[in-house]
Amino acid sequence: MIKFGRDGEDLLVQDDIEDVVFRIDTRGAETRSADPDRFVFPVDSAVAFETDHLAFRKPVSVYVRRDGELVNSCPPGQTTTVSDGRYELEISPAPMKLYIRLDGSLEVGSEGGRTHLRFDGARTVRVGARSFHGRPAGTVTVPESPSGLMEAVSTFGSALATTSPERSFPTLRGHPPLVAFGEERDVPSFAAPPSTGVTIEVPEDWGSVYTVATLAYYLGASVVPGERPRVTAAGASHSLADGRLAENAQSLLEHVFLLDCVVRTEGFYDVDLHERRAVEREVDIDPEALYDLPIDERLARYLEIPIDPLSGLLDWHLTTDMAAEPASAELLPFVVNDLSAIRDPASVPETGDHYTESLGDFYRSDDGEEDDEDVPTGRVDRTAFQDETVVTPEPVDTVGHTWIGDGYPVGASKPTVGAYRRRIDQPASESRVIDVQVVCNEAEMREETEQLYGFRDYLEFEIDIVYDLAREELRELLADDHDFFHFVGHVDAEGMKCTDGYLDLHTLEETGVKAFLLNACTSYAQGMQLVHAGSIGGLVTTTDVGNIMATNAGRTMARLLDYGFDLHGVLDVVKKVHVVGGAYSVVGDAGVTLCQASSGTPALVEINTREKPSEDSFELLHRVYTTRNYNVGSLFVDHFAGGGTHYVVGGPPHSLVVSREELRRSATERRTPVILDHELRWSDELNFDEF
Known part of the structure; x- marks a missing residue:
């Protein structure tokens, strides 16, 4: 995974999984292998050498820790002297987790676009690194059978950087290996199942193995055949049976994950954690005693703690319905990497609670007529879906x-x-410029193209809006590279409507569009073709959508993407505030984002001014959404709550009572989407005196 090389005066830190290199100027010092276990934080490999000086070829921050505790932060542009001691330094940003161990005093400074470390004489320096492991390290090949899939899933825990409670941090959970079926079994050494002593027993069928895959990954567990599903560890056993395997597996995953988030506060990250206080109010728990236990013994202790009292303290982020068939195995590692709950759709009881909303006045189909506003329910043009249902x-x-x-x-x-x-x-991308291409091919829909993107102070949006394209013009535009493509117009079974007919994206060989929104009637099939041609993911419709409603929804989605939501988050918010929201779906990878939220994690505030605790105070719900950069298990400080309390990303919305002035101050410090009395607004546009 991590290798060390040399190029002139520079030590090269190479990550073969992520295909990235980081340079450190060591003045050509000769290196030797070092013990990775000497580092406090987990590293894949390490080297040692003697030098009196190190330099990084760009400005970096240096975080100085002693015995895992942060004692100094050295940002770029400042000179900081660190007194004599034994330290482990974390270097950020870097394309991998990078740590430096040394004894003695040092000076951290920046000059000429470089950050340097200077010592009072030569000393032994150790450099250790860990891959972010956002990519799979390789492929595991197993027989095409449920037992073969069990063997593959048992290797997923090899991607965990640690089996300590800190694996609840997303940076310590690597990507599971890919899965392929073949006659020749091949489990490379990097995918060797971890020796955790944890086992999951399930019946030998596709659906059962898929359902426990995420739990097996997080526990580093081996999956083996068993008539009654259960988890065993250090002599303890926990049943997953009673006909609700998906529900029970997910309940246990959330239970263990939550307790890990609590127990890890006894380690390197001693923070005031909201969830720890919430857990300690409900159950008896000794985090200090649990922290240093081996994973199987810690899990056995977790199994003694009742699940029900803690069941509402996490609000899981993602569910995947996965067909119980061999073809699903190819996507399984990506789903597990997202830490998704998995269920077999054939085993889920029907509730009858499906989308049946009225979709409005002028449908974005092209039948030449304006539909009446009273037309009921989302009309599906099934001819646009080719052979699929x-x-x-x-x-x-x-x-x-x-x-x-x-x-x-x-x-x-x-x-x-x-x-x-x-x-x-x-x-x-090193670029701060986000390229957005907007195409409007209908005159009556031009309102949607006004003030869509570019509301961020520190990001530059290059927005190009074009109208009334012909087929070849649209084809050429889609062949170019764009961060985002927003189409406004008509789509039907023939394709996307242009001035000279229809462009069917089934004829598109390749596209440079990263992500997209096709805001038109029944645009699903055309959007899927964009994904097949090279896009990562996009928002589409599965029904006819009313023109006015679709315009409003399109502008909302654009601003949510501009703010930093991924497509999952965009869809969730749109469903909350637009009656037409249920008409939209995602094709491709819904974890794609246009940019990162300025606060790191995108958030949503809900305020009902009609139900106030007092005349000059308001109750608000503050929900933080996960993204791939800040996945479940990350930490954040709620700026509405104040006080420095940390929260786990992935928790339920926080209910807070704030005064008018506190709300004004917090809302204007950060631009945040606000659902005010069921209407989506933006905090920097609100007049708080009118509440």
């Missing part, structure tokens, strides 16, 4: 919902292996 998955309690199987899902996302691969292969 339209399916309505059973509702989920999570923000994100993914469908892996036959058919086009209404209200969920349908990924492809190609989309997932393109996302993880996407190179990190």
Whole structure:
């Protein structure tokens, strides 16, 4: 994974999984292998050498820790002297986790676009690194059978950087290996199952193995055949049976994950954690005693703690309906990497609670007539779906919902292996400019193109809006590279309407569009073709959508993407505030983002001014959404709450009572979407005196 090389005066830190290199100027010092276990934080490999000086070829921050505790932060542009001691330094940003161990005093400074470390004489320096492991390290090949899949899933825990409670941090959870079926079994050494002593027993069928895959990954567990599903560890056993395997597996995953987030506060990250206080109010727990236990013994202790009292303290982010068939195995590692709850759609009882909203006045089809506003329910033009059927998955309690199987899902996302691969292969951009291409091919829909993107102070948007394109003009535009493509117009079974006919994207060989919004009637099939041609993911419709409603929804989606939501989050918010929201779905990878939220994690505030605790105070719900950069288990400080309390990303919305002035101050410090009395607004546009 991590290798060290040399280029002139520079030490090269190379990550073969992520295909990135980081340079450190060591003045040509000779290196030797070092013990990775000497580092406090987990590293894949390490080297040692003697020098009196190190330099990084760009400005970096240096975080100085002693015995895992942060004692100094050295940002770029400042000179900091650190007194004598034994330290482990974390260097950021770097394309891998990079640590430096040394004894003695040092000076950290920046000059000439470089950050340097200077010592008072030569000393032994150790450099250790760990891959972010956002990409799979390789492929595991097993026989095409449920038992073969069990063997493959048992290797997923090899991607964990640690089996300590800190694996609840997303940076310590690597990408599981890919899965392939073949006659020749091949489990490379990097994918050797970890020796955790944890076992999951399930019946030998496709659906059962898929359902426990995420739990097995997080526990580093071996999956073996068993008539009654259960988890065993250090002599303890926990049943997953009673006919609700998916529900029980997910309940246990959330239980263990939450307790890990609590127990890890006894380690390197001693913070005031909201969830720790909440857990300690409900159950007896000794985090200090649990922290240093081996994973199997710690899990056995967790199994003694009742699940029900803690069941509402996490609000899981993603559910995947995965067809119980061999073809699903190719997508399984990507789904597990997202830490998704998995269920077999054939085993989920129907609730009948499906989308049946009225979609409005002028449908974005092209039948030459304006439909009456009283036309009922989302009309599906099934001819636009070629040979596939339209399916309505059973509702989920999570923000994100993914469908892996036959058919086009209404209200969920349908990924492809190609989309997932393109996302993880996407190179990190050094550009601050986000290229947005807007195409409007209908005069009566031009209102949607006004003030769509570019509301961020520190990001530059290059927005090009064009109108009334012909087929070849649209084809050429789609062949170019664009961060985002927003189409406003008509789509039907023939394709996307242009001035001289229709462009069918089934004829598109390749596209440079990264992500997109096709805001037109029944644009699902055309959007899927964009994904097949090279896009990562996009928002589409599965029904006819009313023109006025679609215009409002389109502008909302554009601003949410501009703010930093991924497609899962965009879809969730749109469903909350637009009656037409249920008409939209995602094709490809719904984890794609246009940019990162300025606060790191995108958030949503809900305020009901009609139900106030007092005349000059308001109750608000503050929900933080996960993204791939800040996945479940990350930490954040709620700036509405104040006081420095940390929260786990992935928790339920926080209910807070704030004064008018506190709300004004917090809302204007950060631009945040606000659902005010059921209407989506933006905090920097609110007049708080009118509440």
